Amino acid sequence: MLVDLDYFFAQAEEVRDPSIRTKPVVVCVYSGRTADSGAVSTANYLARRYGVKSGMPIFLAKRKLENVDAVFLSVDHDYYENVSDRIMAMLRERADAFEQVGIDEAFLDVSSRVERDFDKANLLAQEIRQEIRWKEGLTCSIGIGPNKLVAKIAADIRKPDGLTTIRLEQVHDFLSPLPIGSLIGVGKKTKERMLSLGIRTIGDLARVDVQALNEVFGRTLATYFHDASFGIDEDPVREAGEAESISRIATLKDDTRDLKAVLDRARDLSGEVHADLVQRGKMFRSVSVLAVMVDMSVHSRSKTLEESTSELEALNVSVEDLLARMLDDLDRPLRRIGVKVAGLSSADVKQERLTKFLHS
Numbered sequence: 387m388l389v390d391l392d393y394f395f396a397q398a399e400e401v402r403d404p405s406i407r408t409k410p411v412v413v414c415v416y417s418g419r420t421a422d423s424g425a426v427s428t429a430n431y432l433a434r435r436y437g438v439k440s441g442m443p444i445f446l447a448k449r450k451l452e453n454v455d456a457v458f459l460s461v462d463h464d465y466y467e468n469v470s471d472r473i474m475a476m477l478r479e480r481a482d483a484f485e486q487v488g489i490d491e492a493f494l495d496v497s498s499r500v501e502r503d504f505d506k507a508n509l510l511a512q513e514i515r516q517e518i519r520w521k522e523g524l525t526c527s528i529g530i531g532p533n534k535l536v537a538k539i540a541a542d543i544r545k546p547d548g549l550t551t552i553r554l555e556q557v558h559d560f561l562s563p564l565p566i567g568s569l570i571g572v573g574k575k576t577k578e579r580m581l582s583l584g585i586r587t588i589g590d591l592a593r594v595d596v597q598a599l600n601e602v603f604g605r606t607l608a609t610y611f612h613d614a615s616f617g618i619d620e621d622p623v624r625e626a627g628e629a630e631s632i633s634r635i636a637t638l639k640d641d642t643r644d645l646k647a648v649l650d651r652a653r654d655l656s657g658e659v660h661a662d663l664v665q666r667g668k669m670f671r672s673v674s675v676l677a678v679m680v681d682m683s684v685h686s687r688s689k690t691l692e693e694s695t696s697e698l699e700a701l702n703v704s705v706e707d708l709l710a711r712m713l714d715d716l717d718r719p720l721r722r723i724g725v726k727v728a729g730l731s732s733a734d735v736k737q738e739r740l741t742k743f744l745h746s
């Protein structure tokens with residue numbers, strides 16, 4: 387589920403002073419050079435009807451609202467942050483996993499609590515909407531989908547005060563007719579390149595051979611665009627700033643270059659890292675070791691695994707291999723060592739493969 391607050395800064399201003407609700411409201415970042423220099427941060431939907439948009443120069447917004455009883459306000463970040471913090475805390479309570487992606491936007495993984503039932507997800511979204519309305523007086527738009535990509539596009543499609551639910555079996559029909567610019571990650575430049583290739587809709591993109599996309603966008607982007615055009619997205623909802631790695635570090639009993647002594651200690655560390663990992667229900671994709679030498683210089687080696695795993699044995703094997711190589715490369719004794727896993731992903735819920743469905 388993606389929750390996006392409607393015309394956030396401007397709506398927050400309307401809540402503070404309801405008398406401006408009936409007027410175009412433009413929230414501005416004044417640069418201070420001249421009275422009207424600076425840019426529009428956001429505007430309410432009434433002002434948008436006159437063509438006012440985020441990022442537009444203030445003088446242009448004023449020109450569009452000439453002879454209109456409009457309200458121009460200066461951004462008040464502290465106030466918006468406070469409102470946002472309260473709403474985000476409330477949203478976090480409603481999710482199995484939570485990821486805030488901006489001051490007014492967050493992904494909620496609600497799969498477990500709604501038992502993967504889209505009707506229940508829809509009810510939950512309505513409750514959330516009412517709660518934000520009741521407690522903060524704000525409207526929001528919510529998109530529900532089988533993954534983040536679809537949820538985000540669904541939230542964008544109906545604004546303000548929208549609620550759009552796209553079930554797995556609707557993904558294809560939902561995405562196909564949408565203009566290519568509505569795909570997440572297709573900005574102005576990419577859009578132009580897509581158009582020049584004759585790709586106008588997401589459906590057009592889905593019909594382009596991935597090989598051809600490779601040539602234009604390079605492999606990473608091409609793969610993303612290809613998958614995205616089918617509504618495939620496996621990116622988990624994760625807390626921003628949530629430990630993206632788990633590590634342990636310890637001082638050796640004696641400064642040493644003896645591989646066995648080093649590995650003995652490393653095994654303990656790996657065991658602790660692994661216990662932590664299991665407790666958090668995570669798998670890891672990469673392993674690093676760290677060595678602090680007697681001269682206090684710090685060295686590290688990492689490797690990325692073929693695929694994510696949660697197995698202790700895989701961790702031990704990698705750590706041994708990395709430490710052995712490191713000892714070969716360095717000629718001084720080691721004083722401290724560390725073990726770290728990163729590239730964490732959830733071990734529990736494997737996302738339903740859209741591919742399977744769409745190609746069946």
Ligand code: TTP
Nearest residue numbers: 390391392393394395396427428440441490545
């Ligand atoms: P958005 O969610 O992109 O926009 P919005 O909430 O104003 O409008 P919508 O109803 O379409 O969701 O951005 C959230 C806030 O971030 C917005 O209220 C103001 C700020 N912002 C800027 O300061 N500059 C910008 O260019 C944009 C896009 C947003």
Ligand code: MG
Nearest residue numbers: 390391392490
């Ligand atoms: Mg918004």
